[in-house]
Amino acid sequence: MAAAAPPPPPTPAAITLPDPTPTGQPVFARVRLGNASDVPHIHKLIHQMAVFERLSHHFSATEASLSSTLFTSPPFQSFTIFILEVSPNPFPPTIPPHPLFSPITQIAPLDLPINDPEKEAFRSHNSGGLDVVIAGFVLFFPNFSTFLGKPGFYVEDLFVRDCYRRKGFGKMLLSAVAAQAVKMGYGRVEWVVLDWNVNAIKFYEEMGAKVLQEWRICRLTGEALQAYGSAHN
């Protein structure tokens, strides 16, 4: 993870210090496994993502549809969610350990306190009385490479709420998935990006990913998919 850039002087009149030690508020960040109690927050995050991508007309997920399809199998066997939490205080080790995953914590030294206008709506159920807010998530699941003869992870969605962007949290979430893949002996982590999103492509390439230029996704959905339902039922 890249360290945060040194902060600007606190006031224009302040002496510029030679030491780049951040003087602002530290933010404690934690990546933990999501669970069924996170569904209302996950639903809100997905909706924000749809709005951000100007695709909210394609958004039809409900809390009920997410509840019936997510968290129905153990983590990493199928759809898995990592939740990003932030707090002005260190995280106590209150989460029961999972045999395959321990929460990842990190301190982000920021130059300014983050003003989160939706703090109350995203307060974490796992806060244990502390000031813990859900800032983002990543949803991933196993895929399979027949050539490698082993699984990988496919990252379906990664989202960080507006006021927490450009602080390294997206990289923290994606790195957590990559680290988990290595830990489990998996061969690949894959995801997709829009070809015109040059900033995202640059970011991913700097993380070590290759962008496959020749492959195109084929999608069978809606009525064209439903037409196959009558043939074999």
Added chain:
Amino acid sequence: MAAAAPPPPPTPAAITLPDPTPTGQPVFARVRLGNASDVPHIHKLIHQMAVFERLSHHFSATEASLSSTLFTSPPFQSFTIFILEVSPNPFPPTIPPHPLFSPITQIAPLDLPINDPEKEAFRSHNSGGLDVVIAGFVLFFPNFSTFLGKPGFYVEDLFVRDCYRRKGFGKMLLSAVAAQAVKMGYGRVEWVVLDWNVNAIKFYEEMGAKVLQEWRICRLTGEALQAYGSAHN
């Protein structure tokens, strides 16, 4: 799927009918669930696919790596394989039924008997004394659309052996996955295609699929992936 055409006359000496009914040998085709006993055949099929795609230098799957990663969870929950079998004889209903899937059978009226030079190597373990040969497979697994709030299927590989191509068997396998998605209430079936493979793209579009032109696959693998292993372990 189109309904199977009526069978040809029983002997070559029969009167030639004015309608375009094929006069050759019918081939009975069946799509069934793969299981652990299919691994040696699946391994051979994947190897043939790698050779066909001129990517055999990327092929490192072994029977052991496939055995340890496939068929470790119930069908459709994770990696799932449909096997395509062909036979000159009708299939007896010898496969125990699965609650979520019944084998799909179809009669392909061909104008010539298929000369399969690898018949012995691909003889099916489920043949029950009949002349049943494994002709192809499709490997797929659940993916997830956060916008739809429900799963879909991702088709990782579809392969039909050389002598069985251009006979509708690829479509039979892909249609079986689509039908299963509809049966399970899933929202999408997705796969990838190379952008220069115009014949495949035409075939998929005729099946009702849309080719997404703007999305690119990002892949983190090899040493670039391994580098994330040390960060959080």
